[in-house]
Amino acid sequence: MDTAIIIQMILASMGGALLYTLIGIAPGTDETAVLAPVTIALALVGVSPYVVLSFFIAAIVAKKLTDSIPVAVAGIPGGVMAAPMVEHAMILKQHGMPDVSIKKMSSGSVIGTIVSIPASFLIAKLILPYADTISSYAGLIFFLGAVFLALMAKNKLLSLLIIVPFALLIQGLRHLYWGLDIIPEDSTVFVSFFLGITIGPIAFSLFSLLSKKHRNSLPGLGNKEITLKKSKKEKGFPNPFKILTNKESATSALGSLIGTVTFFLSPVGMTVFLGEFLTRHIKDPVQRASRAISTMDGLTNASYISGTLVPLIAIGLPLSPMAIGPAAGLFNAPPVFTPEHNIHHILSMGEIMTATIIGAVIAIVITFYITIKYASQICAFVFKYIPHEALIGLFAGLVVMLAYMDAGWINILGTLVVALVSGLLYKNGVNYGVMFMVLYAAPWLLGLFM
Secondary structure: OOOHHHHHHHHHHHHHHHHHHHHHHHOOOOOOHHHHHHHHHHOOOOOOOHHHHHHHHHHHHHHHHOOOHHHHHOOOOOOHHHHHHHHHHHHHOOOOOOHHHHHHHHHHHHHHHHHHHHHHHHHHHHHHHHHHHHOHHHHHHHHHHHHHHHOOOOOOOOHHOOOOHHHHHHHHHHHHHHHHHOOOOOOOOHHHHHOOOOOOHHHHHHHHHHOOOOOHHOOOOOOOOOOOOOOHHHOOOOOOHOOOOOHHHHHHHHHHHHHHHHHOOHHHHHHHHHHHHHHOOOOHHHHHHHHHHHHHHHHHHHHHHHHHHHHHHHHOOOHHHHHHHHHHHHHHHHOOOOEEHHEEEEEEEEHHHHHHHHHHHHHHHHHHHHHHHHHHHHHHHHHHHOHHHHHHHHHHHHHHHHHHHHHHHHHHHHHHHHHHHHHHHOOOOOOOHHHHHHHHHHHHHHHHOO
């Protein structure tokens, strides 16, 4: 690793931190939808794996630091993982403490990053001797993962029943492309189908608006007033351990450690469970809310980082909800990255550690400082001048471009089919994890019937 690569990693980390500081504040931005397409695009245009990894780590740390801001000031989650914190953040807001809420959540997120990085490398090292055995059963593991996540979904029966039909849809489209000589038989379409699942709920909602009856049934919301309170100015670089009490720091660290160990489970499920479990004994509502949001934010950041690093270092296959979602581009962005040749195979553990530390440190230095110092001002800017629709349009355009790169014009329609089916399933209680696992397991699963 030469000096030029290190400089590129630093610049990429700075760019990722700044970009996802703004995106994190935008309300309702799904982590997979905003992280996966950019990561995949960077890999496909030939950016160095070192740079891609440092960019991604900086992006996820920055995103998790700032998606708490709209929760605190408006009760609107900045991402899927911020949703469990809304209730507790609103309690603090009712007591006139939205600025405290932002500081507590951001500080918990920093602790989650600090705890999860060394813990992830330790867990990965323990798993490493069994990596070849795990890899040889990858198809079966993905299938069992789909079944496991289906049993945790809102609609368990539908999630279980859809596994084989959804695999048929994926493999059916691939065989169609092979049969029409659109792509050679030794290649496959993955990226665009993955992104089709990602944008599924948005695509389905937009197409539903073509029905006049459905449009007329939707309630009119009108203009929504959001009041922003100016936060107190902080002097010097903020210290998360001074912002949090000793007990809040301890539960944040404990939650982060548990979230790291349970990297293979649903981050949302673990956030809700542990956040409530570790704070339910506290009677005072303000103290309980403060402890809960700092613990939850630490856990979410830890589970995202460990869910990326442990499979990436130890196995090279996306065997966690995080790895199979937002971080998928680090594992599979064909033809650059494939399950047999990705960052796991290209970078050593020391190089992965270097890229991770550079990305995380730069994101904390930039985003944590900005979040604590200028949270209200940035949030006001985003709410006023960055429409949510513009972000959706940006990432939808990126999906169309990558679909065309995968298999031409017909694949744009194929990706749309996958998106609409995925959106319908998501609306009826089938979570992303089930569909992503089926996407990976489809060749192995249908191979059983041949």
